[in-house]
Amino acid sequence: MATEAAIMTTNGETTLTGERADLLAGLRKSRHFLRFTLRDLTDGQASRRTTVSELCLGGLIKHVTEVERRWAGFIVEGPSAMETDDPEEWAEQFRMGEGETVAGLLEAYDEVVRRTEEIVGTLPDLDATWPLPERPWFEPGARWSARTVLLQIIAETSQHAGHADIIREALDGAKSMG
Template sequence: MTSEQERAALLLALGSARRHVLDQAAGMDEAQLRAVVAPSGWSTLGLLRHLTLSDERYWFEVVVAGGPLDFWPEGPNGDWVVADDEDPDAVLTAYRHAIATSDRILAGVDLDAPPRRPEPGWADSGAFPTVRSVVLHVIVETSTHAGQLDLVREVLDGHQHLVL
């Protein structure tokens, strides 16, 4: 497999997981998007906020591209918090915007390059030595959360997402 084939395969997997999340959310009304199903207390909107901030923005804008972490919300689990009066469409739009920004960043970076802003201690532990390792991490994270949304949808309205 060439490096371009590998890049295409990784980005295809990432895009598939993102679409899965967006497809599941698109089928929900506002009450369902705000419903808390899991004992840990998160809603689908909270999960979308988490994917926006913790996965797309943190890993690609900050870690890969070296940008500032000036968007991080205050408070415990602030990346999962969505205010009761916050427009669900704005949360979805922010996720789509973060995806587009991530895609632009990934288009211009070598998968073998080291992240521009690694966390302290990563070098000693061997964690996330390349952009490739970051992309793989975000694929796993997004896919895991897509699976969680499958269960949420089935509990809320019986919808089952077929994954081939």
Template structure:
């Protein structure tokens, strides 16, 4: 398989875990806060889609020209009224597929790309390797999958672990 396939496999597993967590919820539930946090299930899917799109642009070399407005969305964790769970999930899957294709086409995971000057940082852009970007996306996806699990359980009692067991045919 190799390193590239392993990295994509674990990133795919994390994406799939998040999508199992949001599977079966209504648009209304996806917009609902279930904790004191602003996080919502729909907003988390929306945020991760935007995050992956941003990293795709950076991987394509657009980092130095990106603006703060392109990188920071004040409503990034909220699902908009006109959005649907199905639409957000479809967009995230498509963006994920674009990322996987870009990584498959990349000649070297050690290739570095310049990052934008982040609104919270000063100085020249840093450079990250494609490998580090994938690991960053893994961390970001895992982090928010945990948030989603807590939100879902608070909404309707559903357990992502139990739902994964069902999907894998391991439920009692």
């Protein structure tokens, strides 16, 4: 069964409704909490590791940006959008590089966010599927719909927002909630 875009237009403004609006609202909430962990931080603070892992707040933004970019690409291009890079390149996503800034990382994230939201608003069918790429962590022969991919993006963003909250609290005691 095809999922209609369910777009209402009033006064020249386009607004998503129904399932698409709900999916994007959930994703926006997770994005908010992730971004909120960077409030009032310097670039140096955002690049600091506060746990034994490689994670830092700036690196988490880089990673979530890349993951969302790939998954959004998968929705429209299929498995070719999920091509793996060099493992060292993948590991660099979790660190802020020389010259990278919080402002620049958030700007890149905003570009990916706009693209994802445009895809969700214009995709003809959330039930459209692509085969997942062959990876040890995917079930062989599995296919994911655009809806399933959006739920994956929400889950990844939420999980990393939790990581970011822990890192921020260890950095200076600030919390996203509570």
